[in-house]
Amino acid sequence: MSLPNASPSSAPLLDFARALDFAAHKHIDQRRKGVRAEPYVNHLSEVALLVAQATEGKDPVVVIAALLHDTLEDTDASYEEIEQLFGAEVVQVVAETTDDKRMSKAERKQHQIDAAPHASTRAKLVKLADKVSNLRSMAHSPPADWPLSRKVEYFEWAYAVVAGLRGVDARLEALFDRAYHDGLAELRGQAA
Ligand code: ZN
Numbered sequence: 001m002s003l004p005n006a007s008p009s010s011a012p013l014l015d016f017a018r019a020l021d022f023a024a025h026k027h028i029d030q031r032r033k034g035v036r037a038e039p040y041v042n043h044l045s046e047v048a049l050l051v052a053q054a055t056e057g058k059d060p061v062v063v064i065a066a067l068l069h070d071t072l073e074d075t076d077a078s079y080e081e082i083e084q085l086f087g088a089e090v091v092q093v094v095a096e097t098t099d100d101k102r103m104s105k106a107e108r109k110q111h112q113i114d115a116a117p118h119a120s121t122r123a124k125l126v127k128l129a130d131k132v133s134n135l136r137s138m139a140h141s142p143p144a145d146w147p148l149s150r151k152v153e154y155f156e157w158a159y160a161v162v163a164g165l166r167g168v169d170a171r172l173e174a175l176f177d178r179a180y181h182d183g184l185a186e187l188r189g190q191a192a
Pocket of ligand 1: 043069070130
């Protein structure tokens with residue numbers, strides 16, 4: 001069967017625009033959980049930019065997967081829908097960056113730490129960029145009702161996940177380390 005499935009290489013700019021539009025619509029009613037309640041799409045564009053920079057714009061699959069990385073977890077998008085629209089390579093990366101909601105929250109957190117070293121290179125890049133974006137958000141626009149201890153705990157958990165992702169891109173890892181150290185300093189400053 002030769003459906004005209006999107007192959008992210010024939011027209012990468014078209015695929016990029018389709019993925020951005022798809023993600024923006026799927027997340028249309030969602031906001032980030034920080035005090036600024038940023039539109040969710042800001043998180044997606046940040047993660048996509050980080051992986052695009054890490055791969056010097058040479059891997060459309062990883063950038064498109066970055067735009068879509070939270071659609072399976074947080075919207076009504078299905079695996080089949082993403083596979084149909086964006087191809088098998090993209091949906092595999094998206095699936096790798098999706099938590100299994102049948103697990104408890106604590107199990108999911110531990111699973112992220114355990115699964116990180118076994119992820120594909122593309123999934124490692126997206127997961128790493130996701131953590132950079134999340135720590136930046138946590139520092140600049142933390143959830144209003146989180147005490148400092150809970151924010152610090154989140155930073156430590158992200159650090160533990162990233163330990164299993166290292167080795168894919170030194171610059172992105174350096175950006176994570178900066179987000180971690182600067183973010184913790186900022187949070188402690190806010191609390192002082
Ligand atoms: Zn995310």
